[in-house]
Amino acid sequence: MGLFSAIKKGLSKTRDALVGELKGIVGAGKITDDTLEELEEHLIKADVGVEAAFLLTDALRENALGKSLTTEQVLDIMRDEAERLLKDPPPFELKGKPHVVLVIGVNGAGKTTTIGKLAARWINEGKKVMIAACDTFRAAAIDQLETWAQRSGAEFVKHQEGSDPAAVAYDACQAAVARDCDILIVDTAGRLHNKDYLMEELKKIVRVMKKVNPEFPQDIWLVIDGNTGQNTINQTKIFNQSFPLTGLVVTKLDGTARGGSVLSITSSLQIPIRWVGMGEQIDQLVEFDKREYIDGLFENALEESK
Ligand SMILES: Nc1nc2c(ncn2[C@@H]2O[C@H](COP(=O)(O)OP(=O)(O)OP(=O)(O)O)[C@@H](O)[C@H]2O)c(=O)[nH]1
Ligand SMILES: [Mg+2]
Missing domain, CATH: 3.40.50.300 (P-loop containing nucleotide triphosphate hydrolases)
Incomplete structure (x- = not known):
């Protein structure tokens, strides 16, 4: 199994929870405060953690509130935010011997x-x-x-x-x-x-x-x-x-x-x-x-x- 698919498998629970219900929440018309609240609760349950759940829904509040978006568009906004939140580590280098x-x-x-x-x-x-x-x-x-x-x-x-x-x-x-x-x-x-x-x-x-x-x-x-x-x-x-x-x-x-x-x-x-x-x-x-x-x-x- 390649790294990509292995990670995908490992993250399947979070992903399924995230996306599976997202469709139901988002698919019902314009994104309202209620939608966002529901989504936030949902993200917390999906174990992205409270902090990240707040940040992801804040990003949606800024970019999606009042709009009719597809599930893909909502996911894209969250994805961009996740990208902003995560840091790539600086390259590991030896500092001293040992x-x-x-x-x-x-x-x-x-x-x-x-x-x-x-x-x-x-x-x-x-x-x-x-x-x-x-x-x-x-x-x-x-x-x-x-x-x-x-x-x-x-x-x-x-x-x-x-x-x-x-x-x-x-x-x-x-x-x-x-x-x-x-x-x-x-x-x-x-x-x-x-x-x-x-x-x-x-x-x-x-x-x-x-x-x-x-x-x-x-x-x-x-x-x-x-x-x-x-x-x-x-x-x-x-x-x-x-x-x-x-x-x-x-x-x-x-x-x-x-x-x-x-x-x-x-x-x-x-x-x-x-x-x-x-x-x-x-x-x-x-x-x-x-x-x-x-x-x-x-x-x-x-x-x-x-
Ligand atoms: N599936 C899986 N199992 C892992 C992984 N890393 C460790 N394990 C298993 O988790 C169990 C605990 O691993 P250890 O390395 O002994 O953990 P530890 O932190 O040293 O544990 P203590 O010394 O008792 O505190 C072992 O059965 C490992 O084989 C992993 O990445 N994947
Ligand atoms: Mg040990």
Whole structure:
């Protein structure tokens, strides 16, 4: 399955909800305030998120109120607005040697898997990559990352289960410098954004990294599950208050994802989406592409809904 169709499939729930009922709402004559209100409610249900739902309907209010438009025309206006809301990330470039990427997120979001995929990708590009197991809660978590290190050919740093994650991070930074690695990717335990002590633990990881080099970590990426819908926006906001997030990874867009919510995340927080997880396999990670995403959300939607 090509990237385009994979994204389309992943976004199918949002798209179906968006377009399927849009026809009924719009097809009834002139666009009125009532139509827009109904549409707004509908967009929120389709999980594009409250912020994006407001912005999309505002765009319609400006351009469509009082007019008789076809469903295609209404979709076009929303599409233009979505294009305005989404940002393409600046190209990923290495800033320093090693370039350290700290990967954080709630439980089960896909952090460890994403790290394995990233390591494989960068090693394929000829880079020397190290990964570090700062999820020390469970032995299984360390083993899981070690398996990814073996599969991808990355160097691997771990301590015993139950050890201080910050100590692992410190060692890994030093080892990555000593072994002349291009990139160090640091895995962390899943944590809920509202658990203060876990957020403190992450802050400690960042602090000790800076002892090795004040520039570390050059990137902090939040991994979010594309199926979580509206919840991801709150998560992202709270993580971003504690850590200056430099990018997002949205995983599981291959499933029956409600990936429309990423529209709201980028529009309200201005954090670029960098990577998209499209499956469990090592090569199923793609660079986020705004065009493909928007096509996945809107293209041929009318055809499908017929
Ligand atoms: N379909 C699909 N599954 C994924 C993707 N990314 C991760 N997964 C699966 O999601 C589950 C959780 O992935 P992990 O990488 O272990 O998630 P994690 O964030 O490290 O989890 P914790 O360490 O427990 O917080 C695993 O079964 C993965 O195979 C994806 O892009 N698509
Ligand atoms: Mg993990």
